[in-house]
Amino acid sequence: MQKELQEAYGFIFEEELLNEIESVGIFKEMGPNQKIMEIGDYVTGMPLLIHGAIKILREDNKGDELLLYFLERGDTCAMTLTCCMGQKKSEIRAVTESDCSLIMIPIGKMEEWTAKYKTWRAFVFESYHTRFSEMLETIDTIAFMNMDERIMRHLRDKAKINGNDVVQSTHQEIAYDLHTSRVVVSRILKKLEIDGMIALQRNSIKIFDL
DNA sequence: ACATTAAGTGATT
């Protein structure tokens, strides 16, 4: 855990804080599509992402979901930041997108470290700001972009996260993430393929126009 | 060979 921690956070946190993280944090590794946090769960810990990606989803009253944003190495969940002061329930769902390793920090430490470490404060504010920006971007794409642009953006995001121009995903999964129907996704992907932006295979999509 | 799941398509709203 020490090596991973050093690699991902060594440049942000001072020695003393890194040591504290190491002694109090719980190292976890998990495969893709694992639920880390469910809507309604009490937030008990704060994840520091070391490796891999996590997608953050919102759910409507019918149980349909919508992708809010991805978390990557060096990121943390903004939900835990807003929940840390009281015993609040999570309003989002967090699911691993790929193989992940992360360190869980007990929520009690948050306040303590906020007072104690300047780098921690900076990290929390910075994270908060970044997540907020990403949310605004997502809102923009929903409000102002056509579905074909949204799909293209989503494919690029996924490609970037996995470091691979071939995205492993079914049309149905994309439809869930973007809160639309599979038929619509299939049609738009077909159009994008004819336009030479992507190549379609069963269960995967190759992206040319990164 | 058969069942299951993913993807393609026309028609309608």
Add this chain to the structure above:
DNA sequence: AATCACTTAATGT
């Protein structure tokens, strides 16, 4: 862009 109804293609057993 969503939904329905149906077809076709790919994959697992």
